[in-house]
Amino acid sequence: MIERSKILLEVKDLVKKFRYGLFGFEFKALDKVNLKLGEEPSICTLAGESGSGKSTLAKVILRVYKPEEGIVLYRGKNIYELKKSEVKWFRKEVQAIFQDPFASFNPMRKIYSYFQETAKSLADIKEEAEINKVVDDVLAEVGLRISDIKEKYPHELSGGELQRVAIARALLTKPRLMIADEPVSMLDASFRVSVLNIFKQVKEEYNISFIYITHDLATSYYISDYIAILYRGTILERGPIDEVLKRPLHPYTKMLLESLPTLDLRKREYYMHPIRLSQIEEKEFLATGCKFVSRCPYAEEKCKLQAPPDKIVNNSIVRCWLYHK
Amino acid sequence: MSQDAALIINNIFGGYFVKYNGSKYVDAVNDVSLLIRRNEIFGIAGESGCGKSTLLKIIYGYLRPPLIVKQGSVILPLKDEKVSILSLSEEERRRKVWWKVISWIPQNSMNVLNPTMRIKDNFVEIMRAHMNIAKKEAMEMAIDYLHKTGLPKDVINAFPHQLSGGMRQRLVIALALITKPQIILADEPSTALDVVMQRGVLQLLANSQRTLRNTIVMVTHDLAIHAMLCDRVAIMYAGKIVEIATSKELFEDPLHPYTQMLLASLPRLGDKELRQGIRGSPPDLSAPPKGCRFHPRCTYMKEICKSEPPLLVEADKEHFVSCYLYSGV
Numbered sequence: 001m002i003e004r005s006k007i008l009l010e011v012k013d014l015v016k017k018f019r020y021g022l023f024g025f026e027f028k029a030l031d032k033v034n035l036k037l038g039e040e041p042s043i044c045t046l047a048g049e050s051g052s053g054k055s056t057l058a059k060v061i062l063r064v065y066k067p068e069e070g071i072v073l074y075r076g077k078n079i080y081e082l083k084k085s086e087v088k089w090f091r092k093e094v095q096a097i098f099q100d101p102f103a104s105f106n107p108m109r110k111i112y113s114y115f116q117e118t119a120k121s122l123a124d125i126k127e128e129a130e131i132n133k134v135v136d137d138v139l140a141e142v143g144l145r146i147s148d149i150k151e152k153y154p155h156e157l158s159g160g161e162l163q164r165v166a167i168a169r170a171l172l173t174k175p176r177l178m179i180a181d182e183p184v185s186m187l188d189a190s191f192r193v194s195v196l197n198i199f200k201q202v203k204e205e206y207n208i209s210f211i212y213i214t215h216d217l218a219t220s221y222y223i224s225d226y227i228a229i230l231y232r233g234t235i236l237e238r239g240p241i242d243e244v245l246k247r248p249l250h251p252y253t254k255m256l257l258e259s260l261p262t263l264d265l266r267k268r269e270y271y272m273h274p275i276r277l278s279q280i281e282e283k284e285f286l287a288t289g290c291k292f293v294s295r296c297p298y299a300e301e302k303c304k305l306q307a308p309p310d311k312i313v314n315n316s317i318v319r320c321w322l323y324h325k
Numbered sequence: 326m327s328q329d330a331a332l333i334i335n336n337i338f339g340g341y342f343v344k345y346n347g348s349k350y351v352d353a354v355n356d357v358s359l360l361i362r363r364n365e366i367f368g369i370a371g372e373s374g375c376g377k378s379t380l381l382k383i384i385y386g387y388l389r390p391p392l393i394v395k396q397g398s399v400i401l402p403l404k405d406e407k408v409s410i411l412s413l414s415e416e417e418r419r420r421k422v423w424w425k426v427i428s429w430i431p432q433n434s435m436n437v438l439n440p441t442m443r444i445k446d447n448f449v450e451i452m453r454a455h456m457n458i459a460k461k462e463a464m465e466m467a468i469d470y471l472h473k474t475g476l477p478k479d480v481i482n483a484f485p486h487q488l489s490g491g492m493r494q495r496l497v498i499a500l501a502l503i504t505k506p507q508i509i510l511a512d513e514p515s516t517a518l519d520v521v522m523q524r525g526v527l528q529l530l531a532n533s534q535r536t537l538r539n540t541i542v543m544v545t546h547d548l549a550i551h552a553m554l555c556d557r558v559a560i561m562y563a564g565k566i567v568e569i570a571t572s573k574e575l576f577e578d579p580l581h582p583y584t585q586m587l588l589a590s591l592p593r594l595g596d597k598e599l600r601q602g603i604r605g606s607p608p609d610l611s612a613p614p615k616g617c618r619f620h621p622r623c624t625y626m627k628e629i630c631k632s633e634p635p636l637l638v639e640a641d642k643e644h645f646v647s648c649y650l651y652s653g654v
Contacts, residue, residue: 048519049518049519049520049521049522050490050517050518050519051489158606160602160606161606188372188373188546188607189372189546189548189587189590189591190372190586190587190590190602190603191602191606192590192602193590193591193592193600193601193602194601194602196592197599197600197601197602215519215520217520217594218591218592218593218594219592221592221593221594221595221596221597222592222596222597222600245594245595246595255521256520256521257594259520259521259523259524260520260549260594261520261523261524261527261547261549261550261552261553262549262552262553262593262594263548263549263552263576263588263591263593264552265552265572265573265576265577267553268552268553268554271524271527271553272528272531274475274528275521275524275525275528
């Protein structure tokens with residue numbers, strides 16, 4: 001039914017507009033965003049600060065927000081022009097995990113009922129015994145047993161356990177792509193790495209690709225193959241993780257990496273070097289040129305007037321006039 | 326007591342009485358003693374629910390139900406007297422201690438600015454509430470002060486919603502510092518900000534500390550921030566302090582198994598080596614485990630750990646740890 005294509009997901013020149021406040025000005029939450037994910041299972045990080053548009057991009061890919069311009073192709077199909085039968089297929093193929101596991105589950109409902117519902121509606125498994133078996137399988141994948149959750153309500157589990165439950169539930173539909181929006185940022189450090197390890201393991205064993213949305217570059221480096229750095233709705237730099245985080249091109253990526261607090265006490269002195277910060281947020285959103293211009297140490301007149309186009313440098317794609325000379 | 330003490334915290338037992346299926350007591354802070362010095366940045370680290378924010382509230386004397394202190398004292402040595410913060414009435418604390426000697430920056434405080442007022446009016450209102458000055462004088466002082474702290478001048482006419490979270494947070498910190506307090510209690514001051522903003526906020530705090538030579542007690546779950554900022558760090562687990570050391574000692578030679586496992590679980594940039602989390606979860610503090618509260622998750626657990634809580638002992642100079650591995654039982 002579905003044609004196989006070399007590309008799993010392709011986002012082309014995406015623009016999503018929002019209004020700032022009730023009567024406020026209109027601004028582009030996403031401004032000409034391009035992204036490509038190959039057929040080979042991989043983990044791609046969308047990194048950026050709050051307000052960078054990373055969650056908006058996830059929601060556009062999940063068919064929650066319809067973009068004003070541009071297209072999203074999932075295995076060659078425009079996801080905003082799917083037929084009814086294809087919508088169900090898309091829901092099976094693309095699953096999501098969100099930041100707050102306690103907000104993802106209804107506190108009055110037993111956790112197991114979510115598994116039953118997903119199994120029946122999306123995975124087309126009707127027999128109770130069979131549901132039991134597949135649920136047991138996916139739970140084993142995240143290090144839990146059916147007896148751990150069978151009679152339980154969400155508040156009876158810890159945040160880490162509940163997030164693992166959310167991953168297990170998503171696995172039921174045998175998805176090809178999982179979108180995880182800040183999946184570990186609410187979890188305590190001692191649980192965080194076990195959830196990240198599950199992503200790595202599931203990628204290998206189930207051939208699932210991930211879009212991992214985070215502001216934390218250390219966890220991103222730990223699990224990702226690729227990374228895209230977002231700032232005020234544009235992707236300033238994207239490429240293989242080692243390339244981008246070890247040899248950053250864009251001044252913003254460099255600034256992000258330099259500002260990362262680390263456990264290495266030798267970095268202390270450098271961490272206290274004064275930096276330039278953004279002041280009035282709305283001015284940045286409305287900037288017509290490069291969005292980073294007000295904070296960029298290399299800013300020139302040209303940067304204020306015109307946004308730079310994408311440019312391939314080494315193995316990365318960077319959006320900065322410095323690389324157009 | 327030591328001459329350079331800024332705060333002496335003696336055997337605090339505090340927690341929450343909650344009515345839920347009958348009433349129960351959440352033992353959030355259990356037998357905590359600390360000596361915090363003048364002119365230092367002291368960090369308190371631990372995961373959510375370990376009692377670090379509760380401890381900070383108790384130090385400030387912000388005791389609103391259901392929070393109660395069962396036992397213990399917080400001594401604030403001033404020039405001519407020793408103030409016992411918890412023995413004062415709230416009215417006295419407000420008059421003698423709050424803002425004047427100790428400022429508290431609670432969690433999510435970037436939302437305290439009144440959204441219908443410009444920044445300058447926010448400043449003037451708060452300054453007039455805590456300092457006995459005229460409106461005009463307060464305005465001049467606020468502008469001069471913002472200039473000195475290196476915050477941009479044009480924010481003074483902006484409304485809070487026009488500013489980024491990081492800028493709002495820096496303004497709130499600037500507000501908390503305007504009375505030049507001897508002690509600043511900062512609760513997760515840079516959480517929910519991106520790393521660049523976070524760096525700006527922490528630089529503001531550290532620079533003000535250097536200028537005023539005062540004391541900052543900084544609570545955050547993020548160990549990397551402690552590593553970048555603090556002189557000494559205490560690690561809390563399930564209501565107890567398990568380790569206190571200088572930053573150098575704590576990050577380079579941690580002693581408590583919890584600290585060791587926690588540090589080992591953190592992914593680091595440039596390193597893809599497989600890491601492990603800590604098995605199990607933190608205990609329910611309405612029914613904490615007997616003995617060492619970490620024993621159900623500890624890989625070094627011995628018989629005695631299950632029955633008797635270990636004492637905090639000085640295992641090395643300035644390095645305190647609460648674990649039987651070091652107290653020779």
